[in-house]
Structures are given as C-alpha cells and as structure tokens.
Amino acid sequence: MWTFNLYKRPKINGAQLAAILPLAVVHTLGNLFTNMSLGKVAVSFTHTIKAMEPFFSVVLSAMFLGELPTLWVVASLVPIVGGVALASVTEASFNCAVLSRCASRCDYALVQDNKTTSDPLGAGFWTAMASNLTNQSRNVLSKKVMVNKEESMDNITLFSIITIMSLILLAPVAIFMEGVKFTPAYLQSAGLNVKEVVVRSLLAALCFHAYQQ
Incomplete structure (x- = not known):
C-alpha cells in the first residue's frame, strides 16, 4: 500500500x-x-x-x-x-x-x-x-x-x-526449523509451478491482510 x-x-x-x-x-x-x-x-x-x-x-x-x-x-x-x-x-x-x-x-x-x-x-x-x-x-x-x-x-497503519x-x-524461525524450501529450484523439484505458487501466495497474502483489517 x-x-x-x-x-x-x-x-x-x-x-x-x-x-x-x-x-x-x-x-x-x-x-x-x-x-x-x-x-x-x-x-x-x-x-x-x-x-x-x-x-x-x-x-x-x-x-x-x-x-x-x-x-x-x-x-x-x-x-x-x-x-x-x-x-x-x-x-x-x-x-x-x-x-x-x-x-x-x-x-x-x-x-x-x-x-x-x-x-x-x-x-x-x-x-x-x-x-x-x-x-x-x-x-x-x-x-x-x-x-x-x-x-x-491509525488502525490500518498500526496493523500493517x-x-x-x-x-x-x-x-x-521458519528458516531454521524448515530450511530454505521456497526457492524456485526447490519448488520445481517438488513438481510445482513456480509462477502459480507465487501468484496464489500473493493473492492469499492480500486476502488475509484485507480480512484481518
């Protein structure tokens, strides 16, 4: 924003x-x-x-x-x-x-x-x-x-x-516990579409932040 x-x-x-x-x-x-x-x-x-x-x-x-x-x-x-x-x-x-x-x-x-x-x-x-x-x-x-x-x-700024x-x-903490598993190479090796993962992650983040607001 x-x-x-x-x-x-x-x-x-x-x-x-x-x-x-x-x-x-x-x-x-x-x-x-x-x-x-x-x-x-x-x-x-x-x-x-x-x-x-x-x-x-x-x-x-x-x-x-x-x-x-x-x-x-x-x-x-x-x-x-x-x-x-x-x-x-x-x-x-x-x-x-x-x-x-x-x-x-x-x-x-x-x-x-x-x-x-x-x-x-x-x-x-x-x-x-x-x-x-x-x-x-x-x-x-x-x-x-x-x-x-x-x-x-204000409330929006505070929550942001x-x-x-x-x-x-x-x-x-996540990197220490799980390791770096969000690199493009790792996602591809797991059979995932990198572009699709990125787009869905951004949409999920946007919706989650809007919901919390």
Missing part, C-alpha cells in the same frame, strides 16, 4: 516501534497457534473454537481496559460459549475423557487405550484457545498503545506495522 501510494506512508519513530513490538509478538503467536490447531484437528473444529473470540475480547477488555460489558453483551455470549462447548464434546477428534485423564497425570496406559483419536491430548483444542487469547490480547492492547492521530498512526514485524520475527 505504501509502495504504490495506495495509503499514506506513516512517520514512525523508535519509541513507537518499541511500543508496537509486543503486539507483533502476540500477533505472531496467534497465527502460529491457529496453524498448529489446523494441523491437529479438522478445520471446521478449529474455526468453531475460534468463534469464542468475542468472549475473550469482552473478558480481556474488562481486565485491561476496565470496559465492563452490558447485560445484552453477556447474553449474546451465552449461545457462543454453549455452541463451542457442544461442538467440543461431540467432535470426533477431541476426546474430553482422555484430556482429563492426562491432565490428572494418570497412568500412561490410559492414553495408549485411546490411540484411535486423532488428537488424544487435545492439542488442537488448546492451541485454538491459545489463538483466541493471543489474538484478542493484541486487539485489546492495541487500544492501550494507540498513538494520537496527529502522529499519523504489526504484520511486517511479525514477518521479521517469524521468518528466521
């Missing part, structure tokens, strides 16, 4: 970047936890759990901003929490009995008896919940560090800087 003058380029100083850095960290963790959950359980189940984001937003706003919800807001959260609880109990890849047994540190054989479940320890559930916590922490804390408008910082910082934070 800034390169093509689609949006005014902000003037950011070091103090502002230091204030935004914690937001970038929790933003990175939120996306990391989301993808970890998607890798453990069905996509539909992950997004069902993430439907509890409004609940986390209300709780965190009350804790950190002192914004107490109205009775109508609390009432609107009841079907959300109830629906997520029902989906969690009935989800085939999430076994509540196994999770409770593991949490109480019972015999290892209890886990072995339930190996038929795809996510016996509930990792997909807990990482989705962690994603809710981190993403809504980012949103709530953003209000606390929001710079005055006269200093050219958070995204860039998140890339800088996560790229070294």
Whole structure:
C-alpha cells in the first residue's frame, strides 16, 4: 500500500516501534497457534473454537481496559460459549475423557487405550484457545498503545506495522526449523509451478491482510 501510494506512508519513530513490538509478538503467536490447531484437528473444529473470540475480547477488555460489558453483551455470549462447548464434546477428534485423564497425570496406559483419536491430548483444542487469547490480547492492547492521530498512526497503519514485524520475527524461525524450501529450484523439484505458487501466495497474502483489517 505504501509502495504504490495506495495509503499514506506513516512517520514512525523508535519509541513507537518499541511500543508496537509486543503486539507483533502476540500477533505472531496467534497465527502460529491457529496453524498448529489446523494441523491437529479438522478445520471446521478449529474455526468453531475460534468463534469464542468475542468472549475473550469482552473478558480481556474488562481486565485491561476496565470496559465492563452490558447485560445484552453477556447474553449474546451465552449461545457462543454453549455452541463451542457442544461442538467440543461431540467432535470426533477431541476426546474430553482422555484430556482429563492426562491432565490428572494418570497412568500412561490410559492414553495408549485411546490411540484411535486423532488428537488424544487435545492439542488442537488448546492451541485454538491459545489463538483466541493471543489474538484478542493484541486487539485489546492495541487500544492501550494507540498513538494520537496527529502522529499519523491509525488502525490500518498500526496493523500493517504489526504484520511486517511479525514477518521479521517469524521468518528466521521458519528458516531454521524448515530450511530454505521456497526457492524456485526447490519448488520445481517438488513438481510445482513456480509462477502459480507465487501468484496464489500473493493473492492469499492480500486476502488475509484485507480480512484481518
């Protein structure tokens, strides 16, 4: 947006970047936890759990901003929490009995008896919940560090800087863990069309950023 003058380029100083850095960290963790959950359980189940984001937003706003919800807001959260609880109990890849047994540190054989479940320890559930916590922490804390408008910082600029910082934070970790697997030579050796991968990646990035905005 800034390169093509689609949006005014902000003037950011070091103090502002230091204030935004914690937001970038929790933003990175939120996306990391989301993808970890998607890798453990069905996509539909992950997004069902993430439907509890409004609940986390209300709780965190009350804790950190002192914004107490109205009775109508609390009432609107009841079907959300109830629906997520029902989906969690009935989800085939999430076994509540196994999770409770593991949490109480019972015999290892209890886990072995339930190996038929795809996510016996509930990792997909807990990482989705962690994603809710981190993403809504980012949103709530953003209000606390929001710079005055006269200093050219608005919501779009703030999120753009958070995204860039998140890339800088996560790229070294991804390269260290996975190695360099996004070179044209590697993609071609894997039987992929390089041009198609690049185009789809750019479209996915554009849609994801627009969705987050």
